[in-house]
Amino acid sequence: MSLNLKKGVNRQSAYNLRDPNIDYEAAHTLSIIVDNESGVLARVIGLFSGRGYNIDSLTVAEIDHSGHRSRITIVTSGTPKVINQIKAQLNRMVPVHEVIDLTLKGKAVQRELAIFKVNGTGNQRVEALRLADVFRAKVVDSTLKSFTFELTGNSEKIDAFAELMEPLGLLEMARTGIVALLRGHNSS
Amino acid sequence: MKSSKEKITGAEIVIKALIEQGVDTVFGYPGGAILPVYDELFQQKKIRHILVRHEQAATHAAEGYARSTGKIGVVFVTSGPGATNSVTGLTDALMDSVPIVVISGQVPTFMIGNDAFQEADTVGITRPCTKHNWLVKDTNKLAETIHKAFHVAKTGRPGPVLVDIPKDVQFASGCYTKKKKVSTDFFKSELSIDPNLLVETVQRLEKASKPIIYSGGGVINSGEKAVNLLRKLVSKTNFPITSTLMGLGSYPASGNNWLGMLGMHGTYEANMSMHDCDFMLCVGARFDDRITGRIDAFSPSSFKVHIDIDPSSINKNVTVDVPLIGDVSIILEELIAAWEKRGSKVSTQKLGQWWKEIGEWKNVKSLKYTNSSSVIKPQYALQKLEEHTRGHNRYISTEVGQHQMWAAQFMGFEEPNRWMTSGGLGTMGYGFPASIGIQVAHPKSLVINVAGEASWLMNMQELGTAVQYRLPVKQFILNNERLGMVRQWQELLHGERYSHSWSDALPDFEKLAEAYGIKGIRCEDPAKLDDAIKAMLDYPGPVIFDCLVEKHENCFPMIPSGKAHNEMILGEKTQSDNISDQGAVLV
Numbered sequence: 208m209s210l211n212l213k214k215g216v217n218r219q220s221a222y223n224l225r226d227p228n229i230d231y232e233a234a235h236t237l238s239i240i241v242d243n244e245s246g247v248l249a250r251v252i253g254l255f256s257g258r259g260y261n262i263d264s265l266t267v268a269e270i271d272h273s274g275h276r277s278r279i280t281i282v283t284s285g286t287p288k289v290i291n292q293i294k295a296q297l298n299r300m301v302p303v304h305e306v307i308d309l310t311l312k313g314k315a316v317q318r319e320l321a322i323f324k325v326n327g328t329g330n331q332r333v334e335a336l337r338l339a340d341v342f343r344a345k346v347v348d349s350t351l352k353s354f355t356f357e358l359t360g361n362s363e364k365i366d367a368f369a370e371l372m373e374p375l376g377l378l379e380m381a382r383t384g385i386v387a388l389l390r391g392h393n394s395s
Numbered sequence: 396m397k398s399s400k401e402k403i404t405g406a407e408i409v410i411k412a413l414i415e416q417g418v419d420t421v422f423g424y425p426g427g428a429i430l431p432v433y434d435e436l437f438q439q440k441k442i443r444h445i446l447v448r449h450e451q452a453a454t455h456a457a458e459g460y461a462r463s464t465g466k467i468g469v470v471f472v473t474s475g476p477g478a479t480n481s482v483t484g485l486t487d488a489l490m491d492s493v494p495i496v497v498i499s500g501q502v503p504t505f506m507i508g509n510d511a512f513q514e515a516d517t518v519g520i521t522r523p524c525t526k527h528n529w530l531v532k533d534t535n536k537l538a539e540t541i542h543k544a545f546h547v548a549k550t551g552r553p554g555p556v557l558v559d560i561p562k563d564v565q566f567a568s569g570c571y572t573k574k575k576k577v578s579t580d581f582f583k584s585e586l587s588i589d590p591n592l593l594v595e596t597v598q599r600l601e602k603a604s605k606p607i608i609y610s611g612g613g614v615i616n617s618g619e620k621a622v623n624l625l626r627k628l629v630s631k632t633n634f635p636i637t638s639t640l641m642g643l644g645s646y647p648a649s650g651n652n653w654l655g656m657l658g659m660h661g662t663y664e665a666n667m668s669m670h671d672c673d674f675m676l677c678v679g680a681r682f683d684d685r686i687t688g689r690i691d692a693f694s695p696s697s698f699k700v701h702i703d704i705d706p707s708s709i710n711k712n713v714t715v716d717v718p719l720i721g722d723v724s725i726i727l728e729e730l731i732a733a734w735e736k737r738g739s740k741v742s743t744q745k746l747g748q749w750w751k752e753i754g755e756w757k758n759v760k761s762l763k764y765t766n767s768s769s770v771i772k773p774q775y776a777l778q779k780l781e782e783h784t785r786g787h788n789r790y791i792s793t794e795v796g797q798h799q800m801w802a803a804q805f806m807g808f809e810e811p812n813r814w815m816t817s818g819g820l821g822t823m824g825y826g827f828p829a830s831i832g833i834q835v836a837h838p839k840s841l842v843i844n845v846a847g848e849a850s851w852l853m854n855m856q857e858l859g860t861a862v863q864y865r866l867p868v869k870q871f872i873l874n875n876e877r878l879g880m881v882r883q884w885q886e887l888l889h890g891e892r893y894s895h896s897w898s899d900a901l902p903d904f905e906k907l908a909e910a911y912g913i914k915g916i917r918c919e920d921p922a923k924l925d926d927a928i929k930a931m932l933d934y935p936g937p938v939i940f941d942c943l944v945e946k947h948e949n950c951f952p953m954i955p956s957g958k959a960h961n962e963m964i965l966g967e968k969t970q971s972d973n974i975s976d977q978g979a980v981l982v
Contacts, residue, residue, distance in 0.1 A: 246518060246522065250522060253522055257523050288710060295705075295706045295707035295709070298707075299552075299705065299707055300527075301526070302527075
């Protein structure tokens, strides 16, 4: 009564069988208002890792000091079904007050801040400074053979600047990840 | 938040808050970090403490208590190993939506993070297996936190919570906050009934030619009102109804419209009806993979309405046409009212045809098995157990495996809260401690744990608890000296290579019972089974019933992994190459 199975089939992962979400994947920016209590970020991140959701970018800081509320901005990607799951799962967490899908709600201002350290001398150094001016990056520190630039903008702008700095002696960079708010006069 | 000015110790606050919450029973095990609470427990008479023999058992006992009463189960454990041992029970309760509150001791606040003796990051470890958890660092916030914990455990979809209390917080003095002073606004149950969707549901219901109602544990969690409304809806519409493992008892097994359980080991008629239906009303169930089988072939032509209190259950596994979010009792009430307002119509003629079709599936008699006069078949043992206990004031718990599925198939549940089993997590070792929790809650009732010998051994230490508290729990062990379900899968899928799936070095269960001063019964002759079961029922104390059964019996019917509802295996003879390569990798 044994079944004739090919050898080795059990080495496959069940998760590779078929993609249950054949729909298209899209990036969504979620703004999550939470109680700023100990462990709250771990809860949110644990939800994403535990259920296998992506985190493309994450920022968090307290935005209401007297009410101890923080805003977590997460850029995630998934099919509409997965995005809905993520929002439903976040919404049922006790310290989560509100989950706003900025991608669905309208146009949002999305910004990142990045700091670049670029080493160079001579023409290279001049070129870096000229490009920084074009990108409206600020020089926040300098030595005779380096510049440290601060740049704010959307992620594509940061990426583009990083790409230009690469051949001009980009040593290292740090970026914050996206913060975002809805455009217009209404609150998110 | 105002508090009374009088200061009491943290440990006193714990006991006072539990009493205010109406707690009368706690399951637990003391240890260094929770000693102040145990000291307070000793000095009062309102809360009864049941000393278990392992913390995992405390959580399962609390689950059994909660599920058989509808109340919240409470557990005390100490820090470190006490807390880590409770993790399985917490996860089990989360999966099966059982409200329990675990109070864990923790090392003093000033030692947290120092790798202190019996220190573990309890809130970190239990974060993914609770609805919410709290580490309380201030005695003044202790009462408030405990009240909040009870609120979260029972609000919305019920589940487990944990409150971790460092020892210095238990010793320190603080103010007590009364329950009514604690705002519950921070966590509410969702309700969203779109009147248009309700009307659409009713229209579909009226026109349905092949309807089915598929109910789950949510009906039982919602309570008596939801159960009565469900029964009313079934009897007034004359729709067929099937339930998940967790939903058994919400509709009586003796009811006319009952198709039996659905899913992997559900009846042929239930699964075929699910597959062929054109209108599905899912009431408090969550389209679990044990239920759906192959998801892309699940009930392909039906209009699906999903009633669930948890919005995250909607469209998680199966995309539905109409979600109705909220408590089952509220939604069913609205739904029935809307339907009655329009004249309580159904498509009677088409429904008659549908019942005829279902009748043909019923005639397949998918639960049939070949009986034997020389060896006890497990199905036969359960049929006999059912026969002798039907009509009793009876509660059944189970372990996990073949015996569990057979119990679900062969025992009839007429009322909710009478059937306690580990569904979502599938925790071997659940049944014995759960039976203890049930018996504590219902001292005069008949409590039977239907077990397999392998599962039962996982928490057999609880014999001590049963004996200490004179809990007359009956341990009905279907002993096939195998890990039956593992063995079955190895037979079907792994070339009959029975890798580590036999129970070697089993104890002599009669002597084990004797060692604890209780009754042991062994039965291996089908002819003597009736008398043996009667002897078990007649004995006033705990019994270990070692029922030696056929060792190689397989549990049928079965939807093989990766197959659809209409591709069930009915029994040994009908199968060949039933599981595909792809199905073989699924669990």
